Amino acid sequence: MKHDDTSNATHAPDPGLPMLTSAQAARLRALAAPYSQDGHHHSLHNLAHKCRHAPQDRWPDLVADHFAALRRASRGGESAEELLRGVHARLLPVESFTPELANAMRYARVVAEGLVYAYALDGPTSVRILTDEDVERAGLEELGQAAYENLMRVPVEHEEVSIEGRARLHSVYGDSPFTASKALFLSEVAQQLVGEPLPDAGALVAVPNRHLLAYHPIADGSVADAINGLAAYALRAHEDGPGALSPRVYWWYRGSLTSLTVIDHATRTFSLQPPPQLLGLMRGLVRLDRTGRLATRAAAKAPNIAELTNATAESIARLTQDPAGLGDAFTSALALAHAHCGTDPDAAHLTTWDAWATSVQLGTALFTGTQPQECHLGEDLVRQLPATPAEPPANARAWLDALYLAIVCRQKDRINRLCQVPLTTLRQDDGVDEYVLHWIDTLQTYFSGPSMDEVVKKLLATMETSVPGSLTHAPKDFVNRIDYQPVALFHRLITGDRNAFSQALAEALAEHGSYWGESAAPRARVALGPLAMASLAYDYGFPIDPKQPHLPTYLLNRERIEEIP
Template structure:
């Protein structure tokens, strides 16, 4: 890769591993630990890329060029100076201010302004009172960042004043600035971080590259062919020549936020063209800083707002359970290894009952993974896996007597006595209920429906519609009045609307999570034809969401299978030869008695 001529090394796997060695704190903090600020080698408090002695000399060299004692930001000049011998500094300073004078002359025609204008992100500390007074149109778009218009001249870039804006017209200038900015050529590279977080690095020679973060979704469409997801993206703009972002689509966001923070700080401090060391959340067209800077201690911390924190928590939980279609769930697991892992996790429960939740999650993966080579559940080993998952699921929420769990003819695990201590895990409850319905374990489903909803409501990783859906199922299964069931189903529908959900990705909700509720609607209204249409559609959605993924959950549409099993038992005509719908579970031909 060719390094950017006027900026630091762009984000790559190699550069990130280097940047990640930086602590999430400004290098200025190290000045605070040294009482002698004039000692050789001590970083300057304001220009940390130079020593205090060097910064003093630079300020002296710049002083004759600053008219009337007005403040002129020296950060970019300091970055340039630190890269050359000090005997070249006088010429470099003279050239720098000559370019600034040339760029500030103005007087361009409206046509010239429109041809060369760009939307521009600038650091807040580059504005003084005089400059801000001449740019009343400019606005702070996020902590540390100001939006303004800039004219790209032959030797320097000039920030447009209100006089310039009035000459060209604010609306016309805005349209031209957007078009010119999006036409700036960039390089793009995808960087995988330890096989989990996928970061996008965008860089180039232009000093306007980082300003594309203002229109990040359009940029993502340009460089990847896909817009950003509804949840947005994490983005950093450490220098004017580069930005890096991570689309928020799965649990890898927890890794990405720290990786981006470390990279941004390193690139910002290395310069030149330093813009911001912060991590931002691009969401619904705006930028919000996640980085909080304690100026007293010169330390940085990451503090996502509650909305983003809840979203991240939901994505991590979904990802850990293998429910999301992502790079992490693209490969098929080794069934043999997964079988032994399930048996071992059951064997450990006698000493560590707290491991039941993990054992159940592994068993669910195993039973679905078996359906890749055995999609109809024709083989006894596949049934054993489904039976074991059903046993563990009910034990997790309702307790269990000692019983055997078969994982094949030669492998039997002993489930010890388990006390009923239901966890606050709403999606695990749904899995356990679906399995009990599919495997026709009505007694287990009865016990599951007595799980207190107050316990499941403590799960803060799920959207409200998930809890309403559980309430609907518990009400229906407990044979309460149908009017109550309908009201709770309506609440499920209302709270699963795209503008309400905050924890789960929209495509996951639409194509996977909501489908059982849609089928249940046709089930309780006894509309056979409409149920068949809805079932066909839900299976198509399942296939569309998972694509060619070999993940265990891609093999079986668990919720639709449970609703189809209920419908089959109520006499609905169900075509058993459909994808993601094991025929011998649906028609009960493989169902056997379970212990416990």
């Protein structure tokens, strides 16, 4: 059978109007040609989307209605008061911004790749894009304020959509052609819809057509799933139209939109290329989320201690065949130790101590290696930890966890061994901010015994690099309320200011409780870093009240501490 190249070309997507075939696009251009004899060039993208979903015998009427609306919308002549009353901020696709329009709208600006920011007048029967003459008549500043206020009053519908596992999108849609333009002021929109602004890291956002915007707040590790899910969502909605805006995924950050989508127009292929700053944020959030450090929806359900105990026992048992699983075994054991404190907040029971002791064993083994030893998980449940070589991973926060545990459980030998882990290895962790590495350097220096001047110097470096403007990986809220608190306590500890330490400890515990709220996550139960600093202070004779929230009493005062293999 002979291959029909002509037929294939006819049915291929049109290069200029890809929502139509080449044959359909040719017919539409022929129908529109008589209306373009006024010397103006008119974009056919929105009209093509309408025709795509209509029988071709209706196309002449659709074309006639479309150009009639354009004629009505182009009359102008409104008073300044009428302009201010009806003006709205409006996003337009760059491809619709013809040279003729650009000359008449010098006030408009490109706000992101593929998107132009302009003003539009919402009239009784049509929407008209404002020209420089309109802006001059009403005043640029006054028009901008009115455009913002009118846009924010546009009614919309809102729902949450699950995509790619546990990632969720906020879908914002409505009949108004200005709906998607609300992406310009996304944090205020989020405040209106869900009662809180966007996180400091911003959001992933798509504006596929003028009636829809979708966004995902960048707050936890689900951002890694959301970015691909949102890209597919945006492309489908953009192709469906009408009123197409952009098939791209953007990063809304501090009021600006940055395109993450790279389009190869020659091959019509799409790829996602987040900038380094966003990649750092995503990497940090995935790491934090994976180890249960973030207060998220996933932390709403209390863990089942029996299931967590069995999972930890199984992960230890597998180490004989798969030594690479030691990191996961440590994470599981630490979650179990924290979870026990949900039902045993004072750490009075032997099973709670066993979980803490096992965490110490696994954490130290992860970074310093170990000889074979038994790990007890309560009752008669004992697992053999095999001999492990000293191959420390580049995981800075896991090292801090291991050190905090050794401090709490008064394991001086393990503390010394952990402080011999090369800082150069931990510096290879590309998922943490610089202050974390300075904090590790401070603690290693402190426990290794050089002069206090060196400790103070390194502590100052930790403080200087933990300010919000220096953060590129961790959420500011998490850093301020959780991660930085041990640093503040250590500062009071080495200055010997006992009253200041007591006050700082109370603040740290309050911040811990406020951050986690009603979360049932294991890490919500114990403020591990503050507990480690309080344990040091207790041993130095500081007057520490052992009955404080998130501080297991019998770990703090050493009464539950027993020998660890």
